[in-house]
Amino acid sequence: MRFFFDTVVDGELVKDNVGTVLPDLAAARRKATEGMASMAKEAIVQGARTVQVIVRTDDDVVARTELRIS
Amino acid sequence: MADTEVVRLARRLARLRAPSTAEREGLARLPLSVSEVPAGYHVARQGDRPKHACLVVEGFAAMQKITADGRRQILSFCIPGDVPDLQSFHLGVMDCGLATLTRAVLAFIPHAALRETIHQFPGLGEMLWHLTLVDASIYREWIANIGQREARARVACILCEIMVRMQAAGLADGHRCYFPITQVELADATGISVVHMNRTMQFLRQAGYVSLADDVLTVLDWPRLSALATFDPTYLHLEPAGD
Numbered sequence: 001m002r003f004f005f006d007t008v009v010d011g012e013l014v015k016d017n018v019g020t021v022l023p024d025l026a027a028a029r030r031k032a033t034e035g036m037a038s039m040a041k042e043a044i045v046q047g048a049r050t051v052q053v054i055v056r057t058d059d060d061v062v063a064r065t066e067l068r069i070s
Numbered sequence: 071m072a073d074t075e076v077v078r079l080a081r082r083l084a085r086l087r088a089p090s091t092a093e094r095e096g097l098a099r100l101p102l103s104v105s106e107v108p109a110g111y112h113v114a115r116q117g118d119r120p121k122h123a124c125l126v127v128e129g130f131a132a133m134q135k136i137t138a139d140g141r142r143q144i145l146s147f148c149i150p151g152d153v154p155d156l157q158s159f160h161l162g163v164m165d166c167g168l169a170t171l172t173r174a175v176l177a178f179i180p181h182a183a184l185r186e187t188i189h190q191f192p193g194l195g196e197m198l199w200h201l202t203l204v205d206a207s208i209y210r211e212w213i214a215n216i217g218q219r220e221a222r223a224r225v226a227c228i229l230c231e232i233m234v235r236m237q238a239a240g241l242a243d244g245h246r247c248y249f250p251i252t253q254v255e256l257a258d259a260t261g262i263s264v265v266h267m268n269r270t271m272q273f274l275r276q277a278g279y280v281s282l283a284d285d286v287l288t289v290l291d292w293p294r295l296s297a298l299a300t301f302d303p304t305y306l307h308l309e310p311a312g313d
Binding site (some may be wrong): 007015016017020034035036037038044045046053 | 104254262263265266273276
């Protein structure tokens, strides 16, 4: 199953047009969390306030993870 | 050794100095076995004791370590002309693996024949030593890259490196070259997640640094890409070393 991981840092959306083939939604959630951790490390240091990873299958959003610094 | 392989190896070794006619003949007499292998072929695995060194003639390969829990760290990308597992000639046992990333043509050079040739032509031994020293220099740059650069610069640095090495190997057309490396492989090489890699590559494309389509990398703006990467090609030691 192909999952797409759109990412948003402080409102700046980058759509994933490649996608990643993964066995199931649980695996996609893990990828999203890893992606969040990897991006947040830099984004926070650079002063970003929100980081989001939105997981899609073609057009349906199937999972969403968000980090907010206040 | 067939012409293609001699040319590839001689060209790669010539980073130190041009091989003499006798040395080139010595190389040409090496008994090679040439194989065409598919992508994902394990040339050598961690713990193997190879009896030959592998010259990449066509295609891309990678040196890699697999952790106990199955994660892969790509240690370097190997392009035609490289002899990535040459260190096993002296070290005996492989402390990391070598696998192809694409269909590849590989030429295997028996260690025994290599030893005889080096005894006969000590200058070739120096050139091969030089080659492994440059490999080590690339590993050092990668440690600094992974440890200290932010993701955009980190990926930009790898793209710059591949482009310059392909140019030096005569395999680039200006700032355009074959680049079959996937985002998953780039993520495993740079230590960032696949999701983060996707965002980073999209940025590099959309901001007009590079285009990447059908396994072809085009650097659209070399000055900006190399500035973003803080890329300094010194570590590739492309200039003859001199005396």
